Amino acid sequence: MNSTINNCKNNNLKAKLQAVGGLVLTGAGLSMSIDAGIKRTKGSKWFLYGTIALVVFNAGLCLVAGSVRHANQK
Numbered sequence: 001m002n003s004t005i006n007n008c009k010n011n012n013l014k015a016k017l018q019a020v021g022g023l024v025l026t027g028a029g030l031s032m033s034i035d036a037g038i039k040r041t042k043g044s045k046w047f048l049y050g051t052i053a054l055v056v057f058n059a060g061l062c063l064v065a066g067s068v069r070h071a072n073q074k
Helices: 002-042 047-072
Strands: none
């Protein structure tokens, strides 16, 4: 019984940390992709930076979705 309670607390903490990290990465990726668009309009090199921005954005979305899975585990 005690290990079940600890497991629930660990899943809850893991879900919260993963959600916060995912939201931070999502926001950072979105900001980076907007910056890449601005670089594109100015004629600077933007493709690699924009690609990295999309990877960061998608990683954030995956972390948020994974946190929902951890929050629903019993």
